[in-house]
Amino acid sequence: MGEHPSPGPAVAACAEAERIEELEPEAEEPLPAAPEDMSNKRSNSFRQAILQGNRRLSSKALLEEKGLSLSQRLIRHVAYETLPREIDRKWYYDSYTCCPPPWFMLTVTLLEVAFFLYNGVSLGQFVLQVTHPRYLKNSLVYHPQLRAQAWRYLTYIFMHAGIEHLGLNVVLQLLVGVPLEMVHGATRIGLVYVAGVVAGSLAVSVADMTAPVVGSSGGVYALVSAHLANIVMNWSGMKCQFKLLRMAVALICMSMEFGRAVWLRFHPSAYPPCPHPSFVAHLGGVAVGITLGVVVLRNYEQRLQDQSLWWIFVAMYTVFVLFAIFWNIFAYTLLDLKLPPPP
Numbered sequence: 001m002g003e004h005p006s007p008g009p010a011v012a013a014c015a016e017a018e019r020i021e022e023l024e025p026e027a028e029e030p031l032p033a034a035p036e037d038m039s040n041k042r043s044n045s046f047r048q049a050i051l052q053g054n055r056r057l058s059s060k061a062l063l064e065e066k067g068l069s070l071s072q073r074l075i076r077h078v079a080y081e082t083l084p085r086e087i088d089r090k091w092y093y094d095s096y097t098c099c100p101p102p103w104f105m106l107t108v109t110l111l112e113v114a115f116f117l118y119n120g121v122s123l124g125q126f127v128l129q130v131t132h133p134r135y136l137k138n139s140l141v142y143h144p145q146l147r148a149q150a151w152r153y154l155t156y157i158f159m160h161a162g163i164e165h166l167g168l169n170v171v172l173q174l175l176v177g178v179p180l181e182m183v184h185g186a187t188r189i190g191l192v193y194v195a196g197v198v199a200g201s202l203a204v205s206v207a208d209m210t211a212p213v214v215g216s217s218g219g220v221y222a223l224v225s226a227h228l229a230n231i232v233m234n235w236s237g238m239k240c241q242f243k244l245l246r247m248a249v250a251l252i253c254m255s256m257e258f259g260r261a262v263w264l265r266f267h268p269s270a271y272p273p274c275p276h277p278s279f280v281a282h283l284g285g286v287a288v289g290i291t292l293g294v295v296v297l298r299n300y301e302q303r304l305q306d307q308s309l310w311w312i313f314v315a316m317y318t319v320f321v322l323f324a325i326f327w328n329i330f331a332y333t334l335l336d337l338k339l340p341p342p343p
Contacts, residue, residue: 062089071098078179084230084237088300092183102181104190108157109173112216115140115158116166130161130214130277131270136343142201142213143274145342147328153201154194157216161264161277165215168257172220176227176250180297188296188304189223195317196222196288200281202324209332210339211265211278217257221285224250226293233294258282274340292317 200218261279
């Protein structure tokens, strides 16, 4: 007789709702707004994690995590090197599996080193290989007289002027290209790299019409300039250490390499009348980096086809490629330009 009647279903539901709100006081923090600037590729899993009560992404910053293994610290370091937003860094840290590994940049680098060693042995010269009289006879070098051989617009990246040229390109590819590929994937980073390579050779064929081209600087400068531009545009969000000093070092290295290329271009040629390789490919790579490259790096895990700026730069790049193709077909004849003989 002294028992109290059990509460009705409505009262029990209200009590359960209050209990849930007490358990999840952070539900109104900035996390719910994050999916608005994410693609569907990521937002479904993100919302599901929130609904399941997984608060890991909204916890303390990655830099405050303790007890991480060496591989976890490496992944965290890469996240802070390349991504400007904490929510993206946490998402990358939680989802990265190293499968597949950054195979594109590693493969390109190994091929460049292998071709350089082979040429060094065959020519008997490793420093300033480009000054060897037989250097231009290689079928991978872009030569203006052989511009109809389309593969040369791409394969010239496997030929370098010397160990000093190869060394800097390899260092930049490994220090910048590999972390970018770990975050953005081989498809996107490979696209920026190859676009920079092709733009570099086409730029030479338009602006420095009598010169050959060698080296991977077009692709390397596309990646590095995109990365540096992304840091500048997201300066407050980028949390990499000593970023001002590191940017200064990167710019000094790029300037030294560009200065070496300019000096070599106007140095008396070892195979007259053909001049030494052109430096214009560097500029073509930079142009790709600050356009296509920046859009790629600013849209982590988001569909590029949804970005209007992406299509604008793709259109600009396509127009340039078509212009360069027609230029190579007609301009050399119309200008009555005297080209150096084939090697």
